[in-house]
Amino acid sequence: MxxxxxxxxxxxxxxxxxxxxxxxxxxxxxxxxxxxxxxxxxxxxxxxxxxxxxxxxxxxxxxxxxxxAATREAYAAALMEDGLEATDDRKGALVHFVENLDEEEIAALRTALRNVGRRDGA
Structure with a gap:
Protein backbone atom coordinates (compact mmCIF):
# COMPACT_ATOMS: atom_id res chain seq x y z
CA MET A 1 0.00 0.00 0.00
CA ALA A 69 -13.62 2.06 3.99
CA ALA A 70 -11.36 1.20 6.95
CA THR A 71 -10.06 2.86 10.09
CA ARG A 72 -6.95 4.98 10.30
CA GLU A 73 -5.46 2.19 12.43
CA ALA A 74 -6.12 -0.41 9.73
CA TYR A 75 -4.42 1.88 7.19
CA ALA A 76 -1.40 2.31 9.48
CA ALA A 77 -1.23 -1.47 10.00
CA ALA A 78 -1.24 -2.02 6.22
CA LEU A 79 1.66 0.44 5.88
CA MET A 80 3.59 -1.43 8.58
CA GLU A 81 2.93 -4.74 6.82
CA ASP A 82 4.25 -3.23 3.59
CA GLY A 83 7.33 -2.06 5.49
CA LEU A 84 7.97 -5.61 6.64
CA GLU A 85 7.67 -6.81 3.04
CA ALA A 86 10.62 -4.56 2.15
CA THR A 87 13.10 -6.84 3.92
CA ASP A 88 14.10 -10.48 3.90
CA ASP A 89 14.63 -10.24 7.67
CA ARG A 90 11.14 -9.52 9.02
CA LYS A 91 12.17 -10.56 12.53
CA GLY A 92 15.08 -8.13 12.48
CA ALA A 93 12.82 -5.34 11.23
CA LEU A 94 10.34 -6.09 14.02
CA VAL A 95 13.13 -5.91 16.60
CA HIS A 96 14.19 -2.49 15.29
CA PHE A 97 10.57 -1.34 15.30
CA VAL A 98 9.98 -2.47 18.90
CA GLU A 99 13.21 -0.84 20.07
CA ASN A 100 11.68 2.53 19.12
CA LEU A 101 8.44 2.04 21.07
CA ASP A 102 7.83 3.75 24.39
CA GLU A 103 6.64 1.84 27.47
CA GLU A 104 2.96 2.54 26.82
CA GLU A 105 3.23 1.26 23.25
CA ILE A 106 5.11 -1.84 24.41
CA ALA A 107 2.35 -2.54 26.94
CA ALA A 108 -0.25 -2.19 24.19
CA LEU A 109 1.75 -4.56 21.97
CA ARG A 110 1.96 -7.13 24.78
CA THR A 111 -1.80 -6.92 25.29
CA ALA A 112 -2.41 -7.31 21.56
CA LEU A 113 -0.13 -10.35 21.40
CA ARG A 114 -1.95 -11.98 24.35
CA ASN A 115 -5.33 -11.29 22.74
CA VAL A 116 -4.23 -12.73 19.39
CA GLY A 117 -2.98 -15.83 21.22
CA ARG A 118 -6.38 -16.28 22.91
CA ARG A 119 -8.25 -15.70 19.67
CA ASP A 120 -6.15 -18.33 17.88
CA GLY A 121 -6.67 -20.81 20.70
CA ALA A 122 -3.03 -20.74 21.82
Whole structure:
Protein backbone atom coordinates (compact mmCIF):
# COMPACT_ATOMS: atom_id res chain seq x y z
CA MET A 1 0.00 0.00 0.00
CA UNK A 2 1.39 3.35 -1.04
CA UNK A 3 1.42 6.19 1.46
CA UNK A 4 -1.23 8.81 0.91
CA UNK A 5 -0.25 12.04 -0.79
CA UNK A 6 -0.66 15.36 1.03
CA UNK A 7 -4.20 16.16 -0.15
CA UNK A 8 -5.23 12.50 0.03
CA UNK A 9 -4.14 12.47 3.68
CA UNK A 10 -6.01 15.70 4.41
CA UNK A 11 -9.18 14.27 2.91
CA UNK A 12 -8.86 10.91 4.64
CA UNK A 13 -8.17 12.66 7.95
CA UNK A 14 -11.62 14.25 7.77
CA UNK A 15 -13.36 10.95 7.07
CA UNK A 16 -11.47 9.18 9.86
CA UNK A 17 -12.16 11.97 12.38
CA UNK A 18 -15.79 12.40 11.41
CA UNK A 19 -16.47 8.64 11.21
CA UNK A 20 -19.58 9.26 9.13
CA UNK A 21 -20.58 9.74 5.51
CA UNK A 22 -19.82 13.18 4.08
CA UNK A 23 -19.97 14.97 0.77
CA UNK A 24 -17.13 16.56 -1.15
CA UNK A 25 -18.67 19.95 -0.33
CA UNK A 26 -18.29 19.25 3.41
CA UNK A 27 -14.67 18.23 2.93
CA UNK A 28 -13.89 21.30 0.81
CA UNK A 29 -15.53 23.64 3.32
CA UNK A 30 -13.52 22.11 6.16
CA UNK A 31 -10.18 22.23 4.33
CA UNK A 32 -10.83 25.83 3.30
CA UNK A 33 -10.79 26.85 6.96
CA UNK A 34 -7.01 26.44 6.71
CA UNK A 35 -6.23 27.00 3.04
CA UNK A 36 -7.76 27.48 -0.39
CA UNK A 37 -8.51 24.35 -2.36
CA UNK A 38 -10.60 23.95 -5.51
CA UNK A 39 -13.82 21.95 -5.29
CA UNK A 40 -12.90 20.14 -8.51
CA UNK A 41 -9.50 19.14 -7.11
CA UNK A 42 -11.07 17.64 -4.00
CA UNK A 43 -13.67 15.87 -6.16
CA UNK A 44 -10.93 14.34 -8.30
CA UNK A 45 -8.82 13.22 -5.33
CA UNK A 46 -11.88 11.85 -3.49
CA UNK A 47 -12.82 9.84 -6.58
CA UNK A 48 -9.26 8.51 -6.77
CA UNK A 49 -9.43 7.51 -3.09
CA UNK A 50 -12.68 5.68 -3.83
CA UNK A 51 -11.13 3.79 -6.75
CA UNK A 52 -8.09 2.90 -4.60
CA UNK A 53 -10.48 1.38 -2.05
CA UNK A 54 -9.89 3.91 0.73
CA UNK A 55 -13.45 5.26 0.53
CA UNK A 56 -16.88 3.81 -0.09
CA UNK A 57 -19.67 5.87 -1.59
CA UNK A 58 -23.43 5.96 -1.92
CA UNK A 59 -25.55 8.17 -4.10
CA UNK A 60 -28.07 10.48 -2.45
CA UNK A 61 -29.98 11.96 -5.37
CA UNK A 62 -27.36 13.61 -7.54
CA UNK A 63 -24.69 13.78 -4.84
CA UNK A 64 -22.23 11.14 -3.68
CA UNK A 65 -21.66 10.63 0.03
CA UNK A 66 -18.31 9.10 0.92
CA UNK A 67 -17.10 7.24 4.00
CA UNK A 68 -13.79 5.72 5.04
CA ALA A 69 -13.62 2.06 3.99
CA ALA A 70 -11.36 1.20 6.95
CA THR A 71 -10.06 2.86 10.09
CA ARG A 72 -6.95 4.98 10.30
CA GLU A 73 -5.46 2.19 12.43
CA ALA A 74 -6.12 -0.41 9.73
CA TYR A 75 -4.42 1.88 7.19
CA ALA A 76 -1.40 2.31 9.48
CA ALA A 77 -1.23 -1.47 10.00
CA ALA A 78 -1.24 -2.02 6.22
CA LEU A 79 1.66 0.44 5.88
CA MET A 80 3.59 -1.43 8.58
CA GLU A 81 2.93 -4.74 6.82
CA ASP A 82 4.25 -3.23 3.59
CA GLY A 83 7.33 -2.06 5.49
CA LEU A 84 7.97 -5.61 6.64
CA GLU A 85 7.67 -6.81 3.04
CA ALA A 86 10.62 -4.56 2.15
CA THR A 87 13.10 -6.84 3.92
CA ASP A 88 14.10 -10.48 3.90
CA ASP A 89 14.63 -10.24 7.67
CA ARG A 90 11.14 -9.52 9.02
CA LYS A 91 12.17 -10.56 12.53
CA GLY A 92 15.08 -8.13 12.48
CA ALA A 93 12.82 -5.34 11.23
CA LEU A 94 10.34 -6.09 14.02
CA VAL A 95 13.13 -5.91 16.60
CA HIS A 96 14.19 -2.49 15.29
CA PHE A 97 10.57 -1.34 15.30
CA VAL A 98 9.98 -2.47 18.90
CA GLU A 99 13.21 -0.84 20.07
CA ASN A 100 11.68 2.53 19.12
CA LEU A 101 8.44 2.04 21.07
CA ASP A 102 7.83 3.75 24.39
CA GLU A 103 6.64 1.84 27.47
CA GLU A 104 2.96 2.54 26.82
CA GLU A 105 3.23 1.26 23.25
CA ILE A 106 5.11 -1.84 24.41
CA ALA A 107 2.35 -2.54 26.94
CA ALA A 108 -0.25 -2.19 24.19
CA LEU A 109 1.75 -4.56 21.97
CA ARG A 110 1.96 -7.13 24.78
CA THR A 111 -1.80 -6.92 25.29
CA ALA A 112 -2.41 -7.31 21.56
CA LEU A 113 -0.13 -10.35 21.40
CA ARG A 114 -1.95 -11.98 24.35
CA ASN A 115 -5.33 -11.29 22.74
CA VAL A 116 -4.23 -12.73 19.39
CA GLY A 117 -2.98 -15.83 21.22
CA ARG A 118 -6.38 -16.28 22.91
CA ARG A 119 -8.25 -15.70 19.67
CA ASP A 120 -6.15 -18.33 17.88
CA GLY A 121 -6.67 -20.81 20.70
CA ALA A 122 -3.03 -20.74 21.82
Missing amino acids: RRLGELEAEIMDRFWRWNRPATVREVVDDIQRDRNVAYTTVTTVTTILFHKGHLTRTRDGRIWSYQA
